[in-house]
Amino acid sequence: MNTHKQLTIGLFGFGVVGEGLYKVLQQTPSLKATIKKVCIKNYGKKRNAPASLFTTDKNELLNDHDINVIVEVIDDADAAFQIVSTALVNGKDVVSASKKMIAEHLPALLALQQQTGRSFLYESAACASIPVIRNLEEYYDNDLLHSIRAIVNGSTNFILTKIFEEGLDFKQALLLAQQAGFAESNPVLDVEGYDAVNKWTFLLTHAYGIIESPENILFNGIQNINAGDAVVARAKNQQIKLVAQAQKLKDGKVAAFVLPQFVKQDDHLAFVKNEYNGVVIESGFADKQFFYGKGAGSFPTASAVLSDIAALRYQYKYEYKKLYHHQPHELSNDIFLRVYVSFDDLAFIPRDRFEWIEEWYAQEERKYLVGVISFDELKGNNWWKENNTSLIVAANPVIEDIEVRKLKKKSLELAGII
């Protein structure tokens, strides 16, 4: 019925996602998008596609005038940036799944989009099959987005589910995740939160117009969470999730972090189990929305890449409304978090750096406390990640400066118990 731009695709990468996309495209002839050439690193492997489709020379794709779309699903962030930037400069639209590359090169990628006028889409880079970027772009306006909280990493969510539901310790659960194919053999990127904070970096741009490099966002992974923490969570009728959170403060700034968090059983994020992802958005107009789906895997990722390709037919572009059409928000460090900290030895815990301590539990092997601490203290120091210390933020953790000043006096007494 409608006439669309004809898409001729140059594909970089033929791993699980690239091959998934190839299969998906074959099964969706209605898209009328064809892959003309696939660039791979080497010819070594056996591929489930005609040999004539492949090349190892990236310029065969980037300089081909027939190819008007570059799809990039490779692992190497630096190579991906080279490919994407060259493709944009050469007048091609680009679809990418490389969250690390996007997080690290966002300012340059924004500039390239403005300079070239081409589309650069990357729905699959965050939460794969959940259309979170498109929804942030299309459905939410700057002033109205109260908060966004999300589980954006399936590997860690799988591990936490196993710790919580089966009482496994972190290492056992990680092993199980690796056996199930939900964690890499080198799981550091997932487990220590790098993958989650990378995704959070550009979701913050779409949600609030914030441009910040990942290392400037407070984050941690789940490497120190243990079965004892899960016991405490259960006793409090809560679960532990690795939550990426951003919320607007009274002063108009935004508090954002990626940290393990206690979530109540009736929190929508508690519903998200195993390798799934979920996003809860609270806004003035649409109220509370919850999106849930597979956040990784070849077909869910390929399906998101496919939806970007479909959108290119009508020249869809991200507008970055919150960045260009509004006064973008700033990140705030001027907040306090209510946190649970469990540890082996109090000697490692600088308790005088807490504003106050609200709860305290000790037995021979493992101790914990719940207290309020400044965001700056957590950003500036690493004691809470070291010596087998586990930090989990409480449900509703954000306390703004003004509240702390009010509450401080009351809490001094309680703090006295330790």
Next chain:
Amino acid sequence: MNTHKQLTIGLFGFGVVGEGLYKVLQQTPSLKATIKKVCIKNYGKKRNAPASLFTTDKNELLNDHDINVIVEVIDDADAAFQIVSTALVNGKDVVSASKKMIAEHLPALLALQQQTGRSFLYESAACASIPVIRNLEEYYDNDLLHSIRAIVNGSTNFILTKIFEEGLDFKQALLLAQQAGFAESNPVLDVEGYDAVNKWTFLLTHAYGIIESPENILFNGIQNINAGDAVVARAKNQQIKLVAQAQKLKDGKVAAFVLPQFVKQDDHLAFVKNEYNGVVIESGFADKQFFYGKGAGSFPTASAVLSDIAALRYQYKYEYKKLYHHQPHELSNDIFLRVYVSFDDLAFIPRDRFEWIEEWYAQEERKYLVGVISFDELKGNNWWKENNTSLIVAANPVIEDIEVRKLKKKSLELAGII
């Protein structure tokens, strides 16, 4: 950054949604969409907008060459169709929230879109703030959509939640819904399932390319559900929801209906409480996805209308891929449903029309049975809606013809008990 079509809007209707949209647009200057004129039925009411904005003459909007978008959020389905069809013929893009009008006039509206080449968008007409139509259009391809199950009516879901959680009877729960503003003073459209089946009509088009008038789709509401049914549900560790369901059968056809249904506690739809809506989509690539949000109300509806308006800036159109680019699916009547039926008097229940009875319970006041019955029997007869009979389909209710033939023999004995 991007240049877009300038949108000058003619708005029909200034009720809760129309006024909500007016406010939302004022708060989203980034859209650069302006309402030039609002057509209302009469000047009687006090409006929270300048008097010069209003007219009672529809032609002032429909014949104004400056106005390139008509947004229609009125209650009267026949008047809405007149407005929408004239607007399309006059070369304007149209956004509508009138589910009843769309359900009843779908073939004509499809023809008008093809004939005029204009956009006709109606995301708000189903599940309001949940972008279900856009996601069906963009994310799912015909062959790959295994099933879609949804709660599409907030009023009935609110009532069922109250029956289930607070043990209220239907009438008490309805009263509560009316007091809370979640049900009309004349609640028949919601309560008896008309609203849900209207929405399901065009969601079936986007999901499977099916064009069917609402009266040809098997549906019922919740008017006969009572507290006793909720007791049975709880005993089976299930809930009762009004579920709109469509699923692909082995023969390539689609089974579709809107009926009260038992859902297991771990079913995603069991998560949907009170006035919320939810959609569970199972597909080959994206696997299982769940969308949850407010399905009604002025701001959630206005936010969906707004997203349609935003999409018009880049000439977005529904493609109806499953209708035009594929062999559309057909609805099947050649299936059987496993159903629970509760009733006061067995005399009203034609038990010989069941393929077999699997479960049977009787006490003085209320009785129930669980049995397998043909789709045709339910479509062709009304005994299951009359005489205070309550029919609820079981979890995983669809049984295909071939299975029934296998199972029939085994079940004869069981049936013998009554």
